[in-house]
Amino acid sequence: MIKMDKKLTAKIGPSILNADLSRLYEESQRLINNGADYLHLDVMDGHFVPNLTFGHPLVKCLRNKIKDTFFETHMMVSDPEKWIESMADSGVNQYTFHIEPVSDVPSICRKVKEAGMTVGVALKPGTPVDVVVDYVDLADMVLVMTVEPGFGGQKFMDTMLHKVQWLRKNFPTLDIEVDGGVGPNTIECCAKAGANMIVSGTAIIGAADQAKVIKSLRDSVNSVLHQS
Numbered sequence: 001m002i003k004m005d006k007k008l009t010a011k012i013g014p015s016i017l018n019a020d021l022s023r024l025y026e027e028s029q030r031l032i033n034n035g036a037d038y039l040h041l042d043v044m045d046g047h048f049v050p051n052l053t054f055g056h057p058l059v060k061c062l063r064n065k066i067k068d069t070f071f072e073t074h075m076m077v078s079d080p081e082k083w084i085e086s087m088a089d090s091g092v093n094q095y096t097f098h099i100e101p102v103s104d105v106p107s108i109c110r111k112v113k114e115a116g117m118t119v120g121v122a123l124k125p126g127t128p129v130d131v132v133v134d135y136v137d138l139a140d141m142v143l144v145m146t147v148e149p150g151f152g153g154q155k156f157m158d159t160m161l162h163k164v165q166w167l168r169k170n171f172p173t174l175d176i177e178v179d180g181g182v183g184p185n186t187i188e189c190c191a192k193a194g195a196n197m198i199v200s201g202t203a204i205i206g207a208a209d210q211a212k213v214i215k216s217l218r219d220s221v222n223s224v225l226h227q228s
């Protein structure tokens with residue numbers, strides 16, 4: 001249930017996908033020191049998407065070194081139900097899964113919550129946005145993918161912004177996340193469309209001054225949030 005008194009805040013969640021993964025802890029801690037609000041951890045199974053990254057054993061090791069930061073796992077996997085318990089056990093705070101391969105989305109949402117995590121539902125570019133009407137009461141966040149999931153460093157798809165606009169119009173207090181090709185050049189249209197949770201990989205990881213980029217992304221979202 002969406003709480004009407006909930007106040008939307010801007011949150012920046014760097015994706016470490018394109019970082020030097022041999023130095024995952026150092027790279028993650030650097031992002032946190034530079035102002036990241038949360039870490040967006042991209043989990044891939046080589047089946048739902050044509051790429052592989054890492055799973056819960058690595059997330060658990062990272063959690064052992066980073067105690068307090070909010071961890072979101074973006075589950076780009078064919079069977080998201082399978083990893084709920086192990087991700088919860090690894091200290092994940094939010095379990096964001098794609099609805100496309102799932103037949104009973106409400107059941108997965110409930111299981112994620114029972115495991116003690118908040119729940120995000122993610123939409124690939126080809127998935128229409130209005131399908132979330134059936135799940136939005138159960139979800140804490142909706143992720144609108146602005147690239148085809150699987151790889152960092154792709155071009156932002158501005159044709160996805162209408163989904164964000166539609167969600168913001170219909171669900172004024174919902175946390176809406178965008179992911180894929182988001183950075184200083186594309187943040188303004190995301191913020192104006194209504195996104196308040198911003199995933200950004202290459203644009204932050206590759207920046208000479210990460211803190212500056214993170215701050216500018218947050219400022220862009222806040223300037224829209226504070227207009228209304």
Ligand code: DX5
Pocket residue numbers: 015016017018040042074147148149150151152153154179180181182199200201202203
């Ligand atoms: C893509 C991942 C994204 C990606 C973002 O499948 O879900 O989180 O790492 O990276 P950029 O910002 O480089 O598109």
Ligand code: ZN
Pocket residue numbers: 015040041042074179199
């Ligand atoms: Zn992601």
